[in-house]
Amino acid sequence: xxxxxxxxxxxxxxxxxxxxxxxxxxxxxxxxxxxxxxxxxxxxxxxxxxxxxxxxxxxxxxxxxxxxxxxxxxxxxxxxxxxxxxxxxxxxxxxxxxxxxxxxxxxxxxxxxxxxxxxxxxxxxxxxxxxxxxxxxxxxxxxxxxxxxxxxxxxxxxxxxxxxxxxxxxxxxxxxxxxxxxxxxxxxxxxxxxxxxxxxxxxxxxxxxxxxxxxxxxxxxxxxxxxxxxxxxxxxxxxxxxxxxxxxxxxxxxxxxxxxxxxxxxxxxxxxxxxxxxxxxxxxxxxxxxxxxxxxxxxxxxxxxxxxxxxxxxxxxxxxx
Ligand code: GLA
Numbered sequence: 001x002x003x004x005x006x007x008x009x010x011x012x013x014x015x016x017x018x019x020x021x022x023x024x025x026x027x028x029x030x031x032x033x034x035x036x037x038x039x040x041x042x043x044x045x046x047x048x049x050x051x052x053x054x055x056x057x058x059x060x061x062x063x064x065x066x067x068x069x070x071x072x073x074x075x076x077x078x079x080x081x082x083x084x085x086x087x088x089x090x091x092x093x094x095x096x097x098x099x100x101x102x103x104x105x106x107x108x109x110x111x112x113x114x115x116x117x118x119x120x121x122x123x124x125x126x127x128x129x130x131x132x133x134x135x136x137x138x139x140x141x142x143x144x145x146x147x148x149x150x151x152x153x154x155x156x157x158x159x160x161x162x163x164x165x166x167x168x169x170x171x172x173x174x175x176x177x178x179x180x181x182x183x184x185x186x187x188x189x190x191x192x193x194x195x196x197x198x199x200x201x202x203x204x205x206x207x208x209x210x211x212x213x214x215x216x217x218x219x220x221x222x223x224x225x226x227x228x229x230x231x232x233x234x235x236x237x238x239x240x241x242x243x244x245x246x247x248x249x250x251x252x253x254x255x256x257x258x259x260x261x262x263x264x265x266x267x268x269x270x271x272x273x274x275x276x277x278x279x280x281x282x283x284x285x286x287x288x289x290x291x292x293x294x295x296x297x298x299x300x301x302x303x304x305x306x307x308x309x310x311x312x313x314x315x316x317x318x319x320x321x
Contacts, residue, residue, distance in 0.1 A: 003311075003319045005034040005304075012272040014074060016279030018232065020287070021060045024067045027283040030309050037074040037277050039231070040064050041289075044078055044114075045085035050106055053089050058113065065114055076231070076279065077120035079167065080107055081151050083137040091138045099142045104154050111158035119163035121198055121231070122155045123148055127168050127179050134183075148183065149192045156193040163227050163276075167198030172210070172217040184224050197221050200232040202281065203264070204239040205256050215267050222274040230268065232281040234302030235260045235314070236290050245298050254313060257301070261314040269321065284309045 006015045016037035024031065024038075031038070042048055043060040050056050068075045080103065090102055111117075126148060128135045139147045148166070155164050166184060170176050180197075187194045199221065221228055237253045238246055268275055282288035286307040290300035304315040 003315075005315075005319070006036040008319050009278075012269055013275045014277035014279075016074075016076060016277050017283045018279065018281045019064060019283060021063050023283050023287040024064055027287065027309065030305060031073075031283055032071055035073065035283075037076060037279060038064065038068055039076040039078045039279055041282075042085070044110070045082065046080065046090065046106065047085040047087040049110070051087050053102070056109065061114070065117075069116060074277075075114070075117045076229070076277070077110070077114065077117040078231075079121035079124040080110075080155065081122060081126070081139055081147075082124040083126075083135060083139070086138060091142055094142055096143050099139070100150055100154065103151065104157070107155055108158050117162065119165055119196055119227075119229070120155060120159060121165045121167040122151050122194075124167045125169060126166070127176060127183065129170060129176060133179055148194075149187060149190065152187065152192050152194050163196040164194055165196035165198040165229065165231075166194055167200060167229075167231050169200040169202055169232070171199045171201070171221075172213045174213065174217075177217050177220065181220055181224065184226070188224070194226070196227045196229060197224060198229050198231040200281075201230045201264075202232055202234055202236070203260060204236040205253065205260065211263055211267070214264065218267060218271050218274075222271055227276045228271070228274045229276055230278040233278060234281045234288065234290060235264075236300040236302040238298070238300055240294055243295055245295055247299055249299055249301055254301070258312075258314040258317045261304070262317040265318040266321070280304065 009015050014037040015035050016039060017035045018039045018041040020041045040061055043064060049061055065075060126135055134140050143150060152164055168180055184194060235257050237249050237257055268278055280303055282303050284305035285301045285303050288303055290302045304312055306312055
């Protein structure tokens with residue numbers, strides 16, 4: 001394995017991986033060789049790090065943060081506000097002011113404990129996938145239509161100088177994309193301190209991977225003038241709505257995956273002035289959410305390294321340009 005991804009891309013963008021307390025041990029050498037940014041897969045999510053009002057569980061996040069700091073790796077913070085991993089206590093008896101005060105205390109503590117985190121996903125997946133503008137969540141119900149604005153203002157109080165992201169998926173679907181872009185534009189017009197645009201980029205073969213839409217999307221997001229991050233990249237061999245238990249991916253499927261990786265990185269490189277980091281959602285096919293979602297135990301193989309941490313064809317395809 002002679003290539004190092006982070007070195008190959010050093011003039012383009014940071015190369016990140018989502019990690020967990022197990023993978024920073026089992027994949028230690030691989031991570032050190034190829035990645036210069038990491039994201040906690042789950043360990044900094046609200047309900048996990050802050051399960052009760054007066055109880056924080058820092059151990060796993062601390063371990064990952066320390067691993068990064070000891071090895072000169074940047075850390076993306078993920079995330080403050082999401083519709084999942086919401087602990088019961090957070091909205092218990094809460095009105096708008098109480099919910100915002102609880103969020104304020106949470107962000108303050110995390111920002112003090114992890115001062116070197118270079119950016120945070122302040123809101124994750126708040127735009128609706130269907131007709132509505134904002135997704136219906138407890139945040140929307142309790143705080144109100146302006147909750148995006150209030151979250152970014154709260155984060156900015158404690159995270160001065162850090163990039164504050166909005167992050168979402170299905171971001172290249174033209175309808176959702178336009179809602180996303182309008183929301184950012186309206187916040188910027190109101191002087192709200194949003195400063196980063198997170199594009200999750202969970203792709204799957206068989207879904208038409210529409211490069212024209214991806215390219216157009218990146219061009220439009222880049223036009224917002226904020227930092228762009230690809231935050232959760234993977235290219236599943238099977239689409240989300242295919243629920244078959246595939247156990248033996250074919251050569252042909254891997255070949256298509258390689259083609260997608262090659263093409264998409266070409267687009268990323270074209271926009272490297274705007275794109276600051278490209279993060280894969282996992283370190284290898286051994287440690288990825290695709291092993292249990294949407295079908296538990298299926299081999300989706302969405303990443304660059306196989307289950308034995310060997311480089312796949314798609315790895316070489318993005319190194320060769
Ligand atoms: C979403 C979240 C991530 C992670 C993935 C799947 O995209 O943003 O934190 O939970 O789903 O694992």
